[in-house]
Each structure stands twice: as structure tokens, then as C-alpha cells.
Amino acid sequence: MIKTLLWDIDGTLLDFSKAEEYGIRKCFDIFGLGECTDEMLSRYSKINRKYWEMLERGEISKPQVLRGRFEEFFNSENINFDKIDEFNLEYQMRLGDKSFPCDNAIETVTALKSKYNQYAVTNGTIIAQKRKLNQSGLINIFDDIFISDEIGHEKPSVEFFKAVQEKIGKFNKNEVMIIGDSLSSDMLGGNNAGILCCWYNPHNAVNKNNIKIDFEINDISEILNILKDN
Numbered sequence: 001m002i003k004t005l006l007w008d009i010d011g012t013l014l015d016f017s018k019a020e021e022y023g024i025r026k027c028f029d030i031f032g033l034g035e036c037t038d039e040m041l042s043r044y045s046k047i048n049r050k051y052w053e054m055l056e057r058g059e060i061s062k063p064q065v066l067r068g069r070f071e072e073f074f075n076s077e078n079i080n081f082d083k084i085d086e087f088n089l090e091y092q093m094r095l096g097d098k099s100f101p102c103d104n105a106i107e108t109v110t111a112l113k114s115k116y117n118q119y120a121v122t123n124g125t126i127i128a129q130k131r132k133l134n135q136s137g138l139i140n141i142f143d144d145i146f147i148s149d150e151i152g153h154e155k156p157s158v159e160f161f162k163a164v165q166e167k168i169g170k171f172n173k174n175e176v177m178i179i180g181d182s183l184s185s186d187m188l189g190g191n192n193a194g195i196l197c198c199w200y201n202p203h204n205a206v207n208k209n210n211i212k213i214d215f216e217i218n219d220i221s222e223i224l225n226i227l228k229d230n
Contacts, residue, residue, distance in 0.1 A: 001175060001230060002116070002175055002176070002177050002196065002227060002230050003116060003117060003172075003175040003176070004116065004117040004118075004119070004168070004171070004175055004176040004177070005112065005116050005117065005118045005119070005176075005177055005178075005179060005223075006119050006120075006121045006164070006176065006177070006178040006179070006190075006195075007109065007118060007119065007120055007121065007142070007178075007179055007180075008120075008121060008122060008178070008179065008180030008181060008182065008185070008186045008200075009120055009122040009124060009129060009132065009133070009138075010122065010124055011102075011180075011181040011182065011200075012102065012105070012179060012180050012181045012186075012200050012220070013101065013102055013105040013106075013109065013136075013138065013220070014099070014100055014101055014102060014105070014132055014136060014138075015100040015101070015102050017045070018100040019095050019098070019100050019132070020041075020044075020045065020048070020095070021041055022094065022095075022097065022098060022100075023091050023094040023095045023097075024036055024041060024044060024091065025041075026094045026097070027087055027090050027091050027094060030090055031081070031083065031086075031087060031090075033079065033081065040077060043073070043076060043077070044069075044073045047069050047072050047073050047076070048069045048073075050069075051064075051065040051068055051069045051072075052065060052123070052185075053184060055123070055154055056123075056154060056155070056156060056184050056185050056188075057184075058157070062125075062148070062149065062154070066088050066125070067084055067085065067088060070084050070087055070088055070091075071084055089127075092125050092127040092128045093127060093128075093131065095128040095131065095132065096127070096128055096129075096130070096131020096132045096134070096135055097131075097135070098135065099132070099135045099136040099137075101136060102202075102220060103219060103220065103221075104219055104220045104221040105220045106136065106137065106138070106141075107221070108220045108221050108223055108224060109138065109141050109142075110141060111224065112223075112224075112227070113141050116227070117143050117168070118141065118142050118143055119142055119143055119144050119145065119146060119164070119168070120133065120138065120142050120144075120145040120146065120147075121146045121155065121160075121164060121178065121180075121186075122145070122146070122147055122148065122155075123148045123154050123155050123185060124147065124148075125147075125149055126147055126149045126150060129145070129147050130145075130147075133145060144167065144168070146160075146163070146164050146167070148160060151163045151164075154185075155182075155185045155186060155189040156184065156185050156186070156187075156188040156189030156190075156191075156192055157189070157192070158192045158193065160189065161189060161192065161193035161195075162193075165193075173193070173194045173195050174196075176193075176195040176196065177190075177195060177196035177197070177198055177214070177215075178190040178193075178195060178196070178197055178198065179198040179200060179217075179220075179223060180198075180199070180200060181199070181200045181201070181202075183199065183205075183207060183209065183211050184209075186199075187199055187211045187212075187213060188209075188211055191211060191212050196214045196215070197211075197212060197213050197214050197215070198213075198214060198215040198216070198217060198223065198226065199213045199215070199216045199217070200217055200218075200220065201216055201217065201218060202218050202219070204218070
């Protein structure tokens with residue numbers, strides 16, 4: 001019987017692409033960099049994803065992600081800009097300016113409050129994630145939040161989930177399920193931790209790496225039926 005839910009934030013409960021678009025364009029305005037076009041945003045997103053995937057594989061550190069993605073982006077766009085650290089800090093703040101919930105996300109976790117133990121598990125930065133959780137109201141729903149910067153380890157590492165387990169206390173792996181959109185972070189992390197995995201897959205991506213998935217959903221509200229049947 002599932003009793004504990006570990007929720008990913010970006011791309012699962014909150015629409016990261018919308019927050020990213022808002023944050024980047026806001027920072028372009030603040031630093032007087034002109035227009036950030038849709039094409040530029042698309043190129044940045046690919047660069048950003050590449051750096052986070054390297055972090056998940058343990059190839060680079062979080063500071064290298066936060067700085068390296070913008071250095072590569074500005075160089076690729078031929079933008080002469082050297083205030084990378086200032087831009088990154090501003091970007092972390094702006095990510096939490098507005099709330100962009102995924103469809104049925106807030107309603108679902110609200111419906112499950114007090115019925116299940118619910119925790120946020122995220123690789124985002126402390127500044128961005130705490131602002132997002134406050135802005136969205138999720139901070140008032142979760143029993144606790146676990147941010148990789150505070151833990152000192154990233155998903156999908158075993159160390160991340162060990163830290164979560166130690167903080168929660170009683171942790172029967174057969175009663176714990178992680179829900180997330182990322183195969184390489186959330187689902188692989190769940191595999192490493194030996195817990196149930198529910199893949200939020202709204203765009204019908206393909207699981208090419210044969211990562212073990214216990215449940216697959218296209219809408220967050222489908223969790224309600226999974227828990228009911230369980």
C-alpha cells in the first residue's frame with residue numbers, strides 16, 4: 001500500500017518551460033540585452049538540458065551548470081556579455097516571480113493532503129525552488145521539501161534518497177512512490193532507491209533506456225486512480 005509520495009517539481013507539478021521563458025526574457029530586459037526570440041529560447045533550453053544531464057551523470061558540479069550554460073549560450077548567440085554570475089542570480093530570482101502549475105497539479109496534491117505523506121524532491125537551486133513553492137502555494141501542502149543544494153547530492157544519486165529517508169524516518173520502500181517527468185533524474189533515482197516509480201509523460205516520450213517504470217501517466221490527476229486501485 002502506497003503511503004508516501006515524492007513529487008518532482010519542475011516539469012511535473014510546475015511548468016518549467018513557461019517559467020524559463022519568463023525568467024530569461026525578464027533578465028534580458030533587466031540587463032539591456034535586447035529581444036530574446038523564440039529561436040534563442042529554444043537553443044538555450046537545449047544547452048540548459050545538456051548541462052543538467054551532465055550533472056545527473058556526475059560529470060560536472062552544480063556551479064559549473066549554472067555558469068556554464070549561460071557562457072555557452074551567450075557565446076553561441078555572439079552576445080558579448082560578461083556579467084554571467086549576476087545574470088544567473090537574477091534568473092534564479094525571476095524563476096519564482098510567477099506560478100505556472102501543470103494541468104491539475106495543485107488540485108491533485110491538495111486532494112491528497114492529510115491522506116498521504118507528500119514531499120517535494122528537486123534538483124533545482126534553493127533560491128528558485130523556495131520562491132516557486134511559495135508562489136504556487138505548494139509549500140503549504142507538502143510535509144517537507146528536499147532540495148539537492150541543501151542535501152548536498154543530486155537526483156538520481158542513492159545519496160540523495162538516503163538523505164530523504166533519514167529525514168523522513170520510517171521509510172518502507174514498498175510504500176513509497178516517486179512521481180516525476182524525468183527518466184534520467186526521477187525514474188532512475190527511484191530505481192536506485194528501490195522505490196515505486198510513476199512517470200509523468202504528457203508528451204508520450206519513449207523510454208529508450210529501459211528504466212523500470214511501475215506506472216505511467218499523461219495527466220497528474222491520474223495519480224488519484226492509481227492510489228485508489230492500490
